[in-house]
Amino acid sequence: MAVEFGTNRGLQAQVGIYTTGNRAPDDVGSAWPDERWPVSPDDWRARAREALDEGPWGYLEGGAGGEETMCANRDAFYRWRLRPRVLRDVSARDISIELLDKRFPAPFLLAPVGVQEIVHPQADLAAARAAAARGIPFVSSTVSSVPLEGIAAAMGEGPRWFQLYPARSREVIASMLRRAQSAGYEALVVTLDTTMLGWRERDLRQGYLPFLEGKGLANYFADPAFRALLGRPPQEDPRAAVETFLSVYVNPGFTWEDLAFCRELWHGPLWLKGITHPDDAIAALDHGADGVIVSNHGGRQLDGAVAALDALPAVATAVAGRVPLLLDGGVRRGADVLKALALGASAVLIGRLYLYGLAAAGEAGVGRVIDNLMADIDLTLGLCGRRSIQEVGRDLVTADGATG
Numbered sequence: 001m002a003v004e005f006g007t008n009r010g011l012q013a014q015v016g017i018y019t020t021g022n023r024a025p026d027d028v029g030s031a032w033p034d035e036r037w038p039v040s041p042d043d044w045r046a047r048a049r050e051a052l053d054e055g056p057w058g059y060l061e062g063g064a065g066g067e068e069t070m071c072a073n074r075d076a077f078y079r080w081r082l083r084p085r086v087l088r089d090v091s092a093r094d095i096s097i098e099l100l101d102k103r104f105p106a107p108f109l110l111a112p113v114g115v116q117e118i119v120h121p122q123a124d125l126a127a128a129r130a131a132a133a134r135g136i137p138f139v140s141s142t143v144s145s146v147p148l149e150g151i152a153a154a155m156g157e158g159p160r161w162f163q164l165y166p167a168r169s170r171e172v173i174a175s176m177l178r179r180a181q182s183a184g185y186e187a188l189v190v191t192l193d194t195t196m197l198g199w200r201e202r203d204l205r206q207g208y209l210p211f212l213e214g215k216g217l218a219n220y221f222a223d224p225a226f227r228a229l230l231g232r233p234p235q236e237d238p239r240a241a242v243e244t245f246l247s248v249y250v251n252p253g254f255t256w257e258d259l260a261f262c263r264e265l266w267h268g269p270l271w272l273k274g275i276t277h278p279d280d281a282i283a284a285l286d287h288g289a290d291g292v293i294v295s296n297h298g299g300r301q302l303d304g305a306v307a308a309l310d311a312l313p314a315v316a317t318a319v320a321g322r323v324p325l326l327l328d329g330g331v332r333r334g335a336d337v338l339k340a341l342a343l344g345a346s347a348v349l350i351g352r353l354y355l356y357g358l359a360a361a362g363e364a365g366v367g368r369v370i371d372n373l374m375a376d377i378d379l380t381l382g383l384c385g386r387r388s389i390q391e392v393g394r395d396l397v398t399a400d401g402a403t404g
């Protein structure tokens with residue numbers, strides 16, 4: 001009997017995997033012991049670990065301090081349970097979402113992740129291409145390994161957002177925003193939780209900071225306003241260029257008033273990333289944000305900070321639907337995505353998960369991670385007794401498994 005796929009993406013992916021024996025393509029699989037694709041996030045993580053030296057691995061995997069917040073991000077998901085409903089005809093399902101009047105195929109985006117060249121030579125280009133091929137938005141980091149124009153060119157019509165670390169120089173901020181707008185970035189994400197670099201013990205132990213090797217600086221070295229700060233071009237005096245970067249790239253003096261400058265210059269949607277306190281979410285709205293990203297930077301900045309998922313309900317209550325919310329931190333599987341949506345997010349971002357795919361198998365690896373997550377979301381949605389993301393509400397979850 002022929003299998004009826006319909007709009008059933010999850011079943012399609014499952015059947016594809018079962019019928020091919022989960023064989024990885026020759027070019028990536030031949031380097032692996034059993035020549036099969038990883039499936040679970042832990043398998044991807046293990047492949048990434050094998051592919052990377054200690055320095056890059058610690059940078060990718062680690063968090064700040066004792067990594068309590070990084071672990072708390074995951075733990076928070078375990079404390080919520082899904083409450084499925086049954087017999088509701090879930091044969092046709094739709095996992096697409098609408099975000100600020102744009103339609104996207106799934107409720108997740110690729111989070112901004114800098115310095116991708118330390119995990120794969122094709123870096124952002126590989127990840128951005130994999131996202132573009134599937135219509136998944138790619139959020140390009142300020143500290144990308146390829147200039148933002150090159151990433152845009154690799155993505156064609158693929159949806160792309162630009163993430164900004166507010167620099168100490170307004171000229172550099174203005175110049176980067178101009179460049180991002182002319183390269184077709186649709187939305188701006190300003191990251192607020194990185195006014196200085198967190199105390200990252202794994203990196204400190206290794207004495208490893210990729211910026212010092214000139215990595216992740218492509219946007220700065222290509223930027224006319226940044227270059228104007230240098231005595232000589234970066235290729236002639238790389239050391240001075242790195243030092244100048246270190247002196248401008250983050251700004252502990254940045255305030256809500258300074259944010260108005262970004263708001264004025266950016267003519268599209270503005271998202272503020274790194275908010276966990278409801279009062280900051282309200283301030284974000286007051287300062288013209290179109291959306292809020294509830295995030296603690298994957299636990300890489302302030303150790304001991306509240307888990308992202310734990311912060312979400314209070315932020316959702318404060319914002320009361322006036323702007324959409326996104327969440328990141330610890331998202332690994334379809335069930336995590338649905339829990340975040342139930343607690344008030346319109347979509348989530350994935351960070352380390354797609355980097356594991358990139359480290360293990362480049363563009364194909366990121367593509368596979370995305371495809372599997374989409375399939376997992378689709379099946380989980382149906383098993384919850386929901387046909388679309390719009391049908392996901394607070395009643396889908398219960399805290400600590402309590403059902404009384």
Ligand SMILES: Cc1cc2nc3c(=O)[nH]c(=O)nc-3n(C[C@H](O)[C@H](O)[C@H](O)COP(=O)(O)O)c2cc1C
Pocket residue numbers: 059060061073111112113114115141142143163191273295296297298299300328329330331349350351352353
């Ligand atoms: C290696 C690495 C680099 C990152 N670089 C950036 C960055 O350049 N800009 C930014 O806003 N967030 C950055 N983040 C944070 C991610 O955008 C996101 O908040 C985090 O990875 C989510 O947690 P998860 O990795 O558990 O999914 C980075 C995260 C990692 C793991």
